[in-house]
Amino acid sequence: MTPTIGCYVHIPFCVRKCAYCDFNSYSGYTDGTIRRYVDALTQEIERAPVQPQSVDTIFFGGGTPTAIPATDEAALLRAVRERLPVTPNAEITTEANPGTMDVQHLEVLREAGFNRISFGVQSFDSGLLKTLDRIHSADEAKNAVKAARAAGFDNVSIDLMFGLPRQTKAQWRDTLEQAMALETEHISLYSLIVEEGTGFYTLRQKGRLPLPDEDTAAEMFQMAIDAAHAGGYEQYEISNFAKSGRACGHNVHYWRNDPYYGFGCGAVGYLDGKRIMNVKSPAKYCETIEDHGDLTYTCEALTTEETMAETMMLGLRLTGEGVDCRRYAERFGVDPRAKFPDDIAKFTKDGLLETDGDFLRLTPRGVFLANEVMMAFV
Numbered sequence: 001m002t003p004t005i006g007c008y009v010h011i012p013f014c015v016r017k018c019a020y021c022d023f024n025s026y027s028g029y030t031d032g033t034i035r036r037y038v039d040a041l042t043q044e045i046e047r048a049p050v051q052p053q054s055v056d057t058i059f060f061g062g063g064t065p066t067a068i069p070a071t072d073e074a075a076l077l078r079a080v081r082e083r084l085p086v087t088p089n090a091e092i093t094t095e096a097n098p099g100t101m102d103v104q105h106l107e108v109l110r111e112a113g114f115n116r117i118s119f120g121v122q123s124f125d126s127g128l129l130k131t132l133d134r135i136h137s138a139d140e141a142k143n144a145v146k147a148a149r150a151a152g153f154d155n156v157s158i159d160l161m162f163g164l165p166r167q168t169k170a171q172w173r174d175t176l177e178q179a180m181a182l183e184t185e186h187i188s189l190y191s192l193i194v195e196e197g198t199g200f201y202t203l204r205q206k207g208r209l210p211l212p213d214e215d216t217a218a219e220m221f222q223m224a225i226d227a228a229h230a231g232g233y234e235q236y237e238i239s240n241f242a243k244s245g246r247a248c249g250h251n252v253h254y255w256r257n258d259p260y261y262g263f264g265c266g267a268v269g270y271l272d273g274k275r276i277m278n279v280k281s282p283a284k285y286c287e288t289i290e291d292h293g294d295l296t297y298t299c300e301a302l303t304t305e306e307t308m309a310e311t312m313m314l315g316l317r318l319t320g321e322g323v324d325c326r327r328y329a330e331r332f333g334v335d336p337r338a339k340f341p342d343d344i345a346k347f348t349k350d351g352l353l354e355t356d357g358d359f360l361r362l363t364p365r366g367v368f369l370a371n372e373v374m375m376a377f378v
């Protein structure tokens, strides 16, 4: 049994919907909507069936958790702690939009027990921030990181995006330089994916979304890897970079395919081999909680074969650690090296996979062909 597990809490509100976003997030809410949602979320947490494992990571994501009052986030965290066996040194993260922050707000979060903050910066180029419909400026992003430091956060992460409309390599280099100068403990990197139903999708349909070609996007990815390495970060996951000991423990749970609780509208929980997504609309979510109804939107009961495949696929994303073959064998009764000998041999021969003791991982070249490698195990 996995010794510790994670807990995710979803806050679906955003000041404005970004042009590329297909997350379960909504703008145009009122104070009353927030109130009702926080009450419903508190009840879901209070009613949660408690697992035997301790919770060592809590992650408030969204949406924009910091779009609700800090005292509400603090109260929700208290509810989680009262209901679940949370370890004393748990990593407790909140995502934050640099455009919704001030020191006072951050101090309340820090005092409540949040010890990690992740800012959706995306770019330090003001033109690109506008293109993305972000509400913050480059200076606000830097000030938000400074304010987090002033409030006592010593574990700060920023998200950056590349492959953006009309983005040049020079702009990306400049963003990377400014990111390195901030010396946050963690950086997450996202290549733009144009999802159906977003503003960007409509623009692309109309031929009005000029994106960098694949080769340029791959060069941008390599530029980020080089800059991060030079800045003292380890690429511990395909898209994530951390200073020593600062990997995001919550996401590492996901990549190890560990169980986790999921609270809130559209949140996904993975407990007892079942992946369950809650109803997505905040109004429907509140209504269901108030009526003591069933929140399930989708429920996927995974077979052992499926879980084994997923554990390989997700574990290979961990470019630092890789798949822990011994842990895998303890969990499933078979070592991946015995289960997938031909695929492992082939990818190792091609220079895309490497074995280090009991760990199996992508090589630096394999990182660029990760999907191809991972799909072979599914």
Ligand code: SF4
Residues within 6 Å of the ligand: 013, 014, 016, 017, 018, 021, 022, 023, 025, 062, 063, 064, 097, 120
């Ligand atoms: S702030 Fe994040 S969650 Fe909200 S709309 Fe923008 S990308 Fe989506």
